Amino acid sequence: MSAPRRNLTFGILVLAGLVLGAVLGFVAKQTDAAWLVTTLKTIGNVFTSLLQFTVIPLVFTAIVVGVTSLRGLGGPRVAARLGGKTLLWFGLTSLIAVLIGIAVALIGGAGKGIDIEPSKAAVEKLATRDPGDWLAVLNGLVPSNLFSAFTEGEVLQVVFVAALVGIAAYSLGDRAQPFVAFNQAVFDLIQKVVGWIIRLAPLGVLGLIGTAFATYGNGFVRPLLSLIASVYVAAGLVLFVVYPVLLRVFGKVSPRAFFAKSWTALQFAFVSRSSGATLPLSRQAAVDLGVEPGYAGFAVPLGTTTKMDGCAALYPAIATIFIANLFGISLSFWQYIAIVAVAVFGAFATAGTTGWFTMLTLTLSTVGLPAEVIATGVAIVYGIDPILDMIRTATNVGGQITVPVLVARSEGLLGDETPAAPVEETRELAQV
16 A cells, blocks of 8 residues: 555544544443443553653654764754754744734634633642742753653653763764664664554544543533634644745745645644654654754754644643633733743743643743632643644644754755655654
8 A cells, every 4th residue: 555545544544533532422421331431541541651651762762863963964063053043943933823822812712701610620630730830840850860750751851861961972973873873773663663553543542532522521612612713723824824834935845745744743643642752753754855864863853842832832822811811811911922932932841741731831820810710720721631732732743843844954954855764664654
């Protein structure tokens, strides 16, 4: 079967899983079928666990290999220039995303005229989480114990350690080659495992969506339709308008080529709700678009944890306006400026699947909303988070593929023809 046909089949199966999951979840909610709820929840939990256990080794090995691969592109000055341009584009696209989020929320009047109480389950679950705090983010950057960062799944700390180790390996040159080769081998092995997990995506989305409908049902989702619509419209504008325009103007890449090469990654991001688990597909999409493999190996893993236009930019902006409208609070001009500032600068402090929660609570507290409003508002939007997280993650991944293409074009590292995949396992992933 050809790659395009495989991609089409994969998309159809994912859509079928989405629809069937919603139907089964609705049936379970209406009939109080505990066994069906348990089955759907188990399927979703197993799929999520399979994804989560691959994220830490993927991120660490990808960043180490990516940083050391910059040696082949030039000296330290070239590496620093590439890193600086990458971060600059991260910030610029985050700025665009948050402005679009604010505009959509204001025009759509998200949260106005709604009367809803948070579910007890959401309140209890969120009570165990620490809200976003600037000082806590800085204090949590460096692990007190090297191994605790890995065992406790602290993605941001793992990124810090990986970057530090990667820079050290870069400076050692050939002496660190055995270590780099080991990390490359581990990365390739994890990619193979992710390839197997990808094949379970239709079943996984069935369980995840089914659980959401079985838990909350239409009664809870309906009042939040303005939030859902705002997030999907804003994310759609960023993913299907902003990125293609930037790629056409600055990257000289057609929208058709972009979506043809990245569609599998975007689909899997939508289903898995994990930028980390999508990393091999995102990296390969960038390479297929012509990005030099060495630079792609650096920029895409970095973007996986710090480039989150969906979770860290447009969503916190929309959710903040939604919560403010929900409680009849009018935001001032300077509060909107604060939302923009948090989105642009705070995005570099988010990590993995917890990024949206950290950024939302960080934004709400920076804006200055009362603590009770923050707690209640977050508990309300948390109920539909699986539905929102799908499009947020797809938008994240779209940006993680777009920026390397833009930087590569400016540095002469973008080939006009699609290069061969550097790793056969990665090619298999792209042909799901």
